[in-house]
Structures are given as structure tokens and as C-alpha cells.
Amino acid sequence: MKRARVAYAGAIHEAVEKDGRLQLNDGRMVEEQEVVWLPPVEPRTVFALGLNYADHAAELAFKAPEEPLVFLKGPNTFIGHRAETRRPADVEYMHYECELAVVIGRPARNVKREEAYDYVSGYTVANDYAIRDYLENYYRPNLRVKNRDTCTPIGPWFVDAEDIKDPMNLTLKTYVNGEVTQEGNTKDMVFDIPYLIEYLSSFMTLNEGDIILTGTPKGSVDTKVGDEVITEVEGIGRLVNTIAGDDTFSIRSSSKEEASKLTT
Template identity: 80%
Template sequence: MKRARVAYAGAVHPASEYHGQLQLADGRLVKEQDVVWLPPVEPRTVFALGLNYADHAKELAFKAPEEPLAFLKGPNTFIGHRGQTRRPADAAYMHYECELAVVIGKKAKNIKKEEAFNYVSGYTIANDYAIRDYLENYYRPNLKVKNRDTCTPIGPWLVDAEDIPDPSNLAIKTYVNGKLTQQGNTKDMIFGIADLIEYFSSFMTLSPNDIILTGTPEGLADTAVGDEIITEIEGIGKLVSTIVGDDIFTENGDHLKITNNGRD
């Protein structure tokens, strides 16, 4: 099943896909464009992987890492499908990162990789935007690169794990204004999903709604204000986001003047 969380008629609703529409938990059918899409789960601890695709590491002239290069992301970074991500005026190079997001479904500690998929509730798509000129180095992405407000659209759907028979062989694509700019496959991960669950759970307890962002393949490109970015993963869907500039924010930058879908 494809599940979502949306805001509609003044409330937040669980929803599911139903013949091209959204069916709210109370039975109402609504059009996808008539809701504000939220992250399909409320993120708890979020692990993000750097250089987890060999072609991407090569693209950046790095050798493949010998153990996972991971960092944490705060909940402030996440926005929903059809959301808007801010590109600061001083950014020289800001690129997308289409990533398979693995959602943990139950408490996990010291899990062996042979049992790892028993602890996955489902999968979604993340687009973990990065501003290259804020980056100190790829081995230690700083907070300013990966924890900016609105920098990580996620969704639109959480697809149940049983509906994705082989998450280790899914096509990945990114489009900028309709032009295909990135192609890859999850089979090219250096550290697969089971390896990552075994690794993280070996030194900390994983909990429901923890999320692992598994990295991005090669094919990154700069994005500009006004660009529409579509990140797509086979069997999960298409996540749409738009790049916006500083002009739609208040002078002190604390509050958006507009939010998802242009609603106040």
C-alpha cells in the first residue's frame, strides 16, 4: 500500500492512494493537488549516507569508503511533496540528491544483516539538497550543508516493505524542468540496506520512524530558483519540489511567506 500524510480542511490526515486520488482515513476522496503534502512519516533519528555509490564517489574523485560515512539530520530539514526548498542568494552551486529512504518499523538492536529487512516498515524518496560551496569536505558534511530548513523534501508515499520485493534493484532518476539529468540503480550501493541496519544497530538502538537515507548515484547538476525537480524511484513514485529564492521569505528569514503549493 502507498500511504501519505496530508493537510486538508484544517487538519492533518493519514491518506492512501485510490485510483489516482487520495482517500483520507475518514473515507473522503480528494484530489492530490487540493492538499498540502507532509512527510509520509514524522522523522525521528535520520541517518544520511555520504559517498555510498561508487560512481558518485568516482564522479567526485574520491575512493570508495571502507565503512559507512554517516551523519545525522534534524526534523527541521524535511518538507513534503510539492514543497519549496530555499536557495540562499549567496549559493554558487546547489544540487539535488535523489535517495532511497528506508523507514524502520520496530525497535532494532544488534541486528544481523540476514534479519535486517524484518525491521523495515517501508520505503520512500528523499531529495537531500546540498550547497556545494558550504561543504567543508565530503567525509564530514557540516551542519550548514545538510541541516538547513526545507533542504530535504521527502515522499510523497511511504510504500509498505512487502510491496517492494527487491529494494536493492530499483531504478533512480532525476529530472530538472523535465530533462533527465540523473540515472542510477540501488544495486550500485557500496553498503546495502541490510549492511546499514546491521552497522547502525551494532552501536545504537533503532526505533520506529528512524530513517536511513542511502545516498545518491552520479549525475548531480546545479539548480536555480524556479527550477522544478522531480526525483523518481521505481515502484515508489515521483517526488516533486521547487527551488525558491530569498525574496519570498521575511526580512529576518525566520518565517516563510508562502508554503507548500503556494498556500499562506
């Protein structure tokens, strides 16, 4: 089943896909364009993998790591389907990263790889943007690259684990303004999902709602203000996002400040 979280008519709703529309948890049927899409899962601890596809490492002139290169992401980074991601005016190279996101369903500690999928509740799609200008050294990515507000669209759907027969054989694609610019398959991960769950749970407890972003294949392309970027994972969904400039966000900030003045 495909599940979503949306805002509609002043409230937040759980929703499911039904005949190309959304059925809210109160039974109402609405169109996809009528709602504000939220991340389908409220992220807790989020683990992101760097260089987890050998072809992507090669295109960046790195070797594939011998141990998972893992970093953490804050909740401020996540936005929903059809939202806007900010591209700072002073950067030269900002690219998307289409990723399969694995959602943990129950506490996991010292899990063996053959039991790893028992701890997965489902999957969603993530687009973990990176600004290459901000990279500082080999131990990458640093905070400014991967923990900026709005830099990680996620969704639109949370898909139950039981509905994905083989998560290690899913096609990933990215489209920029309708053109395919990235294509890969989860079977090409350096460290697969069971390995990552075994590895992470060997030294810390994974909890319900934790998310593992499993990395991206080759095909990173610079994006510009106004670009529509669609990241797609086979069987999971198509996540739509638009690149916006500083002026868009400055206008919103000014509007909020003026509204605040009127209420004080």
C-alpha cells in the same frame, strides 16, 4: 499500499492512493492538488549516507569509503511533496540528491544482516539537497550543507516493505524541468540496506520511525531558482519540488510578523 500524510480543510489526515486520487482516513476523496503534502513519516533519528555510490564518489573526486560515512539530520530539514526548497542568494552550486529512504518499523539492536529486512516497515523517496559552497573538509557533509531548513523534501508516499520485492534493484531518476539529469540503481550502493542496518544497530538502537537515507548515484547538477526537480524511485513514487529564492521566504516571514501584530 501507498500511504500519505496531508493537511486538508484545517486538519492533518492519513491518506491512501485510490484511482489517482487521495482517500482520506475519514473516507473523503480529494484531488492531489487540493491538499498540502506532509512528510509521509514523522522522522525521528535520521541517518544519511555520504558517498554510498562509487560513481557519485568518483564524480566528486573521492574514493568510495571503506566504512559507511554516516551523519545525522534534524527534523527541521524535512518538507513534503510539492513544497519549496530555499536556495540562498550567495551560493554558487546547489544540487539535488535522489535517494531511497528506508523506514525502520520496530526497535533494532545487534541485528544480523540476514534478518535486517524484518525491521523495515517501508520505503519512501528523499531529495537531500547539498550546497557545495558550504563544504569545509573531507569529513563531509557538515551542518550547513545538510541540516538547513527545507533542504530535504520527502515523500509523497510511504510504501509498505512487503510491496517492494527487491529494494536493492530499483531505478532512481531525477528530472530538472522535465529533463532526465540523473539515473542509477540501488544495486550499485557501496553498502547495501542489510549491511547498513547491521552496522548501525551494532552500536546503537534503531527505533520505529527512524529513517536511513541511503545515498545518491552520480549525476549531480546545479539547480537554480524556479527549477522544478522531480526525484523518482521505481515502485515508490515521484517527489516534486521547486527551488525558491530568499525573497520568497522573506515575504512569508513578513506576512507572519504582520499577522502576529494584528492579533496582539
